[in-house]
Amino acid sequence: MSTSLRDQQDLAAARYKDRAPERAATERKQEATGTLVADEPDQIRARAERLLGDAVGVRAVRQAARTEGALERIIAENDLQPSLFLGRGTAIAESVGRISLAGGGAGTGFLVGRRLLLTNNHVLPDAATAADAFVEFDFELGPDGRPETPAAFSLDPDTLFLTDAEVDASLVAVAPASGVVAGDKYGWNKLLKQQGKIVIGEAANVIGHPSGRRKEIAVRNNRLLDQLDLFLHYEADTEPGNSGSPVFNDQWEVVALHHSGVPRTDDAGRWLTVDGAVWDRSMGDAVVDWVANEGARISVVLTRLRALARTPAQIALVDELGAEAVGAIPAESRVRSTTTIAREDTGRRGVRGIPETPPHLVFLHGRAQQNRDPAELRLAWAGGLTRGLGAAGLPPLDPARAWFPYYGDRLAQLAGPSAVELAGANEDAGMTAAEQGAPAGSSARTTYAALIEDAAARAGFRPDTPAEEGLSDLLGPVQAALSHLAARSRLDDLFIAVRFRDIALYLDDDRVRSQVLDTVLETFPTSGPVTLVSHSLGTVVALDLLTRVPPQVDLRLLVTAGSPLGLDSVNKRLLTDGPVRPDVQRWVNAWCVADAVTIGCPLAPTWGSGVEDIRTDNPLTAAHSIAEYLADLRVASAIGAGV
Structure with a gap:
């Protein structure tokens, strides 16, 4: 079973119209609170825990959630991004390719595994279509503004082809080209089923090949508008060739599989133009009043496609997406390797x-x-x-x-309780051993503080360096050292904090x-x-x-x-x-x-x-x-x- 792009657009328009009351309620809340973030409380809390929990502790996030609007303001303040935002986006974009079809059409797909490509059902509706198609990477302009030389990879539906028309998703294997596996050269996107990747009001970035052109990216005027059970609605500049594009949050994690623009319609379901007239095909898509975009939630896509894997070979290949993408593997479906040690x-x-x-x-x-x-x-x-x-x-x-x-x-099993204690240390995390009345190394918390202090001293940090305003109450005295290290290395301070935290957990407990x-x-x-x-x-x-x-x-x-x-x-x-x-x-x-x-x-x-x-x-x-x-x-x- 497959659906055409026009069918998907009509379905998306109907869903968008049905959600008008919910969007109106969201807009009223945004106006009343003065922030774009206006999602359900559990969604906001999950998002905040994901963004902040590693560094300040889940306990601190939940405590802050008791203050009305605190987490919404923290999440919404993301218009200014660290410079590495662009670099990460550039690296991630390498995994996005243009799909060329035998009949001359084009779409977008992106690598989600070393040899797995995700796109829409309406782009690749069946194995036969996939067998006649190929994907091109590096179909883009280089840093000097000149076209790069694209590399073509054939698709291999005989090895794997899974498709779901309702969420408009197809997963297909990619054949090596000249001995090169696509993911080894271009990398792939690590997919996550867990909640907390995006909330209403946050940016939704799209990378793809609109109208089959060289790779383009939408990173402005692009906000998540609504969350449905199966789909997300968001603002972004897209065109038909964007079908199959990944939709990212600002941390460049995939949140949705883009599949359709949403046209404005009248009460009869007819498409309208930007001047309010009833649209017909002779006018072309450019005059359609596109009011939003729609993509299938990546957690839903993963669940649907994983359920379609039937044979041991298919299950093994889909499981290469990783446990964080496909979840626990049923015991009766698990493919055991004879080259592993049982434990x-x-x-x-x-x-x-x-x-x-x-x-x-x-x-x-x-x-x-x-x-x-x-x-x-x-x-x-x-x-x-x-x-x-x-x-x-x-x-x-x-x-x-x-x-x-x-x-x-x-x-993870052995360090669980210690990890919770350390992650929840909050303002105490940066205290020295003397301040806590305990010898150095007596707990993961003090070991963590010692690691940060040692690293900061190596980098020339002065203890009187002021902490970054607005964060010192969350991270405590160690925040200034983390900010200094982040500035020196141009990495996120959260990234640095988590790495030193885990080293401390290992070093501190002889049993672990x-x-x-x-x-x-x-x-x-x-x-x-x-x-x-x-x-x-x-x-x-x-x-x-x-x-x-x-x-x-x-x-x-x-x-x-x-x-x-x-x-x-x-x-x-x-x-x-x-x-x-x-x-x-x-x-x-x-x-x-x-x-x-x-x-x-x-x-x-x-x-x-x-x-x-x-x-x-x-x-x-x-x-x-x-x-x-x-x-x-x-x-x-x-x-x-x-x-």
Whole structure:
């Protein structure tokens, strides 16, 4: 079953007309409160928790919600964006492509997985249409204003094609082109089912190919107008070729799948022109009075498409979207891999390298990886490394060769109560150990404060630097240090706060640390030469791990990327009791000046001349990204030489 674009436009117009009383109530509330945010209280609270909870604590958000209009004002004040807003948007835009149809039509689609493309049902109504279509990336103007050279990828509906006409969504596999998987080159959008991604009054940004033209973006006069059960209504400049475009919030998270403009209609349902006349096809779309746009809520799209997957192969491919997109996988549908280590009580398992013969390559991940698919994460790491190997003129790596120990679920389970305590610390989070009457390191809270203070001191922060106005009452004394680090690295202070928070949780509790190391060792080679590549918190885990690996393991190369090991408050808590160089043949440390987690780098001054520090040039929007670190040809060359 499929529906045409005209059918979708008529349905959208009817839904828009039916919601007129609700929109009028919203407008009255906006006028009375003086803010554009005018959604349901639970939606506003969920949005605020998502925006602020990581840094100030969910408890603080809920407490602020008791003050009438406080959260609405916080959320609405987003017209001024940090400069990285543009960089993030540019990076995300790479995943959006133009779909060319055999009959000459065009639409938009965007990558939602390494090899998965999402678009509309009315663009790709069936597998046969998809088989004759292709998607082009880089169909856009470059920074110099000249056209880029587009790259075409055929669609592969035989591998996967799922479609739902009611929400106007189709999910299709993308075939590799010249051995390149689309997602490895252009990245993909991480989809989220959870609530709190956008509320009425917030910006709704659209990237697509209007009328089949080169890529364009709508970022002005674009507000969410209404939330329906299945759809969102929003303002934005779009055209028919935008069908299948992603709709983003200001954090560049996908909130909807755009599918239709909404025409103004009379009581008989007839379309009207901008001057109020009844429209007919001979007039062309340009004279239609388009009053809004409509897109299917991404949470609904994900639920619908996931339910359509029937065979084990289809289920496995859709599950590559990740647990945060498709939710819990039913036990009877779960596809089990024979290359994993069973540990049912701690969530997902690590993935072993195939074949299990040396030399071994091990990827050790960092923070906030709970509910992620280790196999998917391994693909992302391997994709970054493949880019770097290609730049160095070396052959690509088969992702299946890499071991991927996975402790994300285990860490989240073990640190749960401590994480709640720390996240809810609010104004106390920045207190020093002396102010709290406890020795340093006695709680995750004081460890967190010590990490921030140490990092800020490394960056030249003066304690008398004033806190950012309006935030000091939420973050306390530590806010000034976070703001200083954010200004130095040009990253969000919330981003920085969360990363140091999770490092503190690991360092503070010996029980948590021991069980994390045990979990990692379950999916770790027991003998032979090993190249260990670690990232972020994983670099701290790696240094601890090296005190426990079997003696038959010959660690030829250690790579630390995006590491906080240059901070005294980190290395003095290591199992080695300080910066004691590990027993490895070679140690390469990759760091980026824009990555606030690496504020203590380079490492050689602290750890000795045996560390090879490589300063990478990661993009500002992905300064802490492991894929960007591995894409550096010097880092990739070192790894390639060992495997």
